[in-house]
Amino acid sequence: MTDLVSDPTTSADAGRSNRPPRWPLPNRFRPGRASTPPRSRPGAGRIRFASAVVAVYVLAAVFGPRLVQYDPVATSTTDRLLPPGSRLSDGSLAVFGTDDVGRDLLAQIMQGARISIAVGVATLVLAGLIGITIGVLPGYFGGWLDGALMRLADIQLTFPSILLAIFIAALLGPSVVNVVIVLAISNWVTFARVTRAQVLTTKGRDFVDATRTLGARTWHLLRRCILPACTAPILVVATVEIGSVILAEASLSFLGLGTPTSTPSWGITISNGRNYLSDAWWISTIPGIALAVLVVSFGILGDALRDRFDPKLKNL
Amino acid sequence: MGAYVARRLFFALFVLWGAVSVIFLVLRLVPGDPAVVLLGPDANPDQIAALRARMGLDQPIIVQYGIYMRDVVQLDFGDSFRFHTDAMDHVLAHLPNSAQLAVTSVCLALLVGFPLGIIAALKANTVVDRVISVFSLATQSLPNFWVGIVLILVFARGLQVLPSYGQGSWQHLVLPSVTLALPFLAILVRLTRSGLLEVIHEGYVQTARAKGLRERAVIFPHALRNALIPVITVVGLQFGALLGGTVIVETVFAWPGVGRVLIESISHRDYGVVQAAILLIAAAFVVTNLVVDLLYGYLDPRVRLAG
Numbered sequence: 001m002t003d004l005v006s007d008p009t010t011s012a013d014a015g016r017s018n019r020p021p022r023w024p025l026p027n028r029f030r031p032g033r034a035s036t037p038p039r040s041r042p043g044a045g046r047i048r049f050a051s052a053v054v055a056v057y058v059l060a061a062v063f064g065p066r067l068v069q070y071d072p073v074a075t076s077t078t079d080r081l082l083p084p085g086s087r088l089s090d091g092s093l094a095v096f097g098t099d100d101v102g103r104d105l106l107a108q109i110m111q112g113a114r115i116s117i118a119v120g121v122a123t124l125v126l127a128g129l130i131g132i133t134i135g136v137l138p139g140y141f142g143g144w145l146d147g148a149l150m151r152l153a154d155i156q157l158t159f160p161s162i163l164l165a166i167f168i169a170a171l172l173g174p175s176v177v178n179v180v181i182v183l184a185i186s187n188w189v190t191f192a193r194v195t196r197a198q199v200l201t202t203k204g205r206d207f208v209d210a211t212r213t214l215g216a217r218t219w220h221l222l223r224r225c226i227l228p229a230c231t232a233p234i235l236v237v238a239t240v241e242i243g244s245v246i247l248a249e250a251s252l253s254f255l256g257l258g259t260p261t262s263t264p265s266w267g268i269t270i271s272n273g274r275n276y277l278s279d280a281w282w283i284s285t286i287p288g289i290a291l292a293v294l295v296v297s298f299g300i301l302g303d304a305l306r307d308r309f310d311p312k313l314k315n316l
Numbered sequence: 317m318g319a320y321v322a323r324r325l326f327f328a329l330f331v332l333w334g335a336v337s338v339i340f341l342v343l344r345l346v347p348g349d350p351a352v353v354l355l356g357p358d359a360n361p362d363q364i365a366a367l368r369a370r371m372g373l374d375q376p377i378i379v380q381y382g383i384y385m386r387d388v389v390q391l392d393f394g395d396s397f398r399f400h401t402d403a404m405d406h407v408l409a410h411l412p413n414s415a416q417l418a419v420t421s422v423c424l425a426l427l428v429g430f431p432l433g434i435i436a437a438l439k440a441n442t443v444v445d446r447v448i449s450v451f452s453l454a455t456q457s458l459p460n461f462w463v464g465i466v467l468i469l470v471f472a473r474g475l476q477v478l479p480s481y482g483q484g485s486w487q488h489l490v491l492p493s494v495t496l497a498l499p500f501l502a503i504l505v506r507l508t509r510s511g512l513l514e515v516i517h518e519g520y521v522q523t524a525r526a527k528g529l530r531e532r533a534v535i536f537p538h539a540l541r542n543a544l545i546p547v548i549t550v551v552g553l554q555f556g557a558l559l560g561g562t563v564i565v566e567t568v569f570a571w572p573g574v575g576r577v578l579i580e581s582i583s584h585r586d587y588g589v590v591q592a593a594i595l596l597i598a599a600a601f602v603v604t605n606l607v608v609d610l611l612y613g614y615l616d617p618r619v620r621l622a623g
Contacts, residue, residue: 041366107585152334154331155331157553159598159601160557160598160601161560161565162557162560163560163597163598164338166579166594167339167342170587170590171342171346171587172346201403247459249566250461251390251460253562254459254461254564254567256579257582267461270461270465274568275471277468279467284465284469284515285465285466286463288459288462288465291462292454295459296453296454299453300453
C-alpha cells in the first residue's frame with residue numbers, strides 16, 4: 001500500500017503496463033519515426049502467443065481428421081473406455097484414450113475443433129453481415145428505422161442471449177445450420193452498435209465532407225470512406241466474440257440443443273462422458289480442456305487487439 | 317428522481333413486452349402450425365382443433381397477437397401436458413430452488429470478487445496482481461458445464477467429500493454455487509481492479525492523501541465508493557449471464573430449479589412450460605436490472621439527468 005503514496009508518478013501508469021510515455025505532439029513530429037518503427041507495440045507478445053495457439057487449432061481442424069481417421073459410427077467393444085496412452089486392438093496408439101463405444105478421443109477432438117471453428121466463423125460472418133448492414137445503413141441515413149432498430153438492440157442487450165438461443169434452438173431442433181442461425185441472431189447487436197458508433201463519428205469528419213464536395217455519390221462514400229474506418233473495431237469485435245460464440249455452441253450442444261448427437265462436437269462429447277465419470281474421467285475432461293484453451297486464447301487475442309487498435313472499446 | 321424512476325419502470329415494461337412479442341413472433345416464424353408445435357407430435361386432431369380455436373389461429377394475425385397478450389397478462393400459458401397442471405404454476409414451484417442457487421452464487425462472487433479486485437489494484441503489476449489476473453481471465457472463459465464436471469470428478473468422485481447431484485443439505489449447494497459464481501467472480505475482479513485504478517489518480521483522492529489521511533482511509537471511503545459505481549451496472553448486466561448459467565449448472569448437478577424444468581420441458585416438447593420458464597427468467601432479469609438502474613441513479617445523481 002505504501003508504494004501508492006511514495007511514488008504517485010509510477011503508479012499513474014499502474015493500470016496500463018509497459019506502455020511508453022506519451023509523446024506530447026502528433027506522431028508525425030516524432031524524431032526518427034520514419035526510419036525506426038516503434039519497437040514494442042502494446043500487446044505484441046500476447047498477440048503472437050494467442051495467434052500461435054489458434055493456428056495450432058486451425059491446423060488440427062484442417063489436417064487432423066486426415067491424419068487420424070475418425071469413423072462416427074464405428075464401434076469396437078474391445079477398445080471401450082481405454083485410458084489415455086493405450087494401444088488399440090488394431091495396434092494404433094490412443095493418445096487421449098477412447099470413449100464408451102471405443103472411438104479414439106483425439107480423432108473426436110480434432111473433428112470437434114473442425115465443427116467449433118466452422119460454426120464460430122460462419123456465425124461471425126452471418127452476425128457480422130446483419131450487424132454491419134444494420135449499423136451502416138440506418139446509422140448513415142438516420143430516421144425512424146435507425147431509432148427502431150436501436151431500440152430493438154437495446155431490448156436484446158437487456159435480455160440474456162443464451163435464453164433467446166435456447167428458445168429458438170428448442171423450436172428449430174438440433175442441427176449445425178440452426179446453431180449458426182440461432183447464435184447469429186443473438187450476436188448481431190454488438191456488431192451493429194460498434195459499427196453504428198463508428199459510422200456516426202466518421203460521417204461528420206472533414207475528409208468525408210471533402211469527398212462529398214468533390215461529387216462522390218453516397219455509395220462511393222460508404223464504400224471508400226465510411227466502411228474502411230469501421231474495419232478495425234469490427235475485427236476487434238469479431239475476435240472478442242468468436243470465443244463466446246464457440247462457448248455458446250458447446251453449451252447448446254451440451255444441453256442437447258446444438259449440433260445433433262451424432263456429430264462429434266465438443267459439447268456432445270463432454271455430455272456423453274458425464275455417464276462414465278467414475279470409470280473414464282478423460283472423456284469429459286480432455287475435450288473441455290481443448291475448448292477452454294481455445295476460448296482463453298481468443299480472449300487474450302481479443303483483449304490484445306483491442307488494446308492496440310481501439311482502446312475506446314474497453315467496456316465491450 | 318420521480319421522473320427517473322418512471323422512465324426506468326417504463327423501459328422495464330417495454331423490455332418485458334418486447335420479450336413476450338419476440339416469443340410470439342418466433343412461435344409463428346418457425347415452420348409448422350403453432351398449435352401442433354405447442355401440443356407436440358403426439359396430439360390428436362381434436363386436441364389440435366380445440367387449441368387452434370382457443371388460440372384463435374383462424375383469426376387475423378393482429379387478433380391472434382391480442383389474444384396471446386391477453387393470456388400472457390393473465391400468466392396463462394396453458395397447461396403442461398406432461399403434468400396436467402397449469403404451466404406457470406409448475407414453473408413457479410421450482411423458482412425458490414433457482415433463487416437459492418442464484419443468490420448464494422452472487423453472494424459468493426461478491427464476497428470473494430471485491431477483495432480480490434481491491435488487492436489486485438493495490439498491488440498493481442506485482443506477482444500477486446498477475447496471479448489474480450490470470451486466474452480471473454481463465455475462470456471467465458472456462459465453460460461452466462465443464463467446470464461443474466471437473467468439480468464433481470474432484471470433490472464428489474475423487475475426494476468423496478461433497479454430493480455430486482441433487483438438493484437437500486448445504487453440502488449439495490456448494491458445488492453448483494461455486495460453478496455458477498466463478499465467471500461472475502472473474503468479471504467482478506477485473507472491473508473492481510480497473511475501476512479502482514482509474515479513480516486512484518483522480519484529484520479528490522490526491523486531496524485526501526494530501527490531507528495526510530492514512531492509506532486505508534483514502535482507499536475505502538474515498539476511492540472505492542466511486543470506483544464501485546460503474547461496477548454496479550455491469551453486475552446488473554452480468555446477472556443475465558448468471559441466469560443463463562443456472563440453466564446449464566442445474567442440468568449438470570440435477571438441481572431441481574427453473575432451468576432444469578426448462579431443459580426437461582424442451583426435450584418433452586412441453587412448450588407451454590418452456591414459454592412460462594423463459595418469461596419467468598426474463599422477468600427476473602428485467603426486475604434485477606430495474607433495481608440496479610434505480611440504485612445507480614441513487615448513488616450517482618448525474619445519471620438521473622442524463623437519462
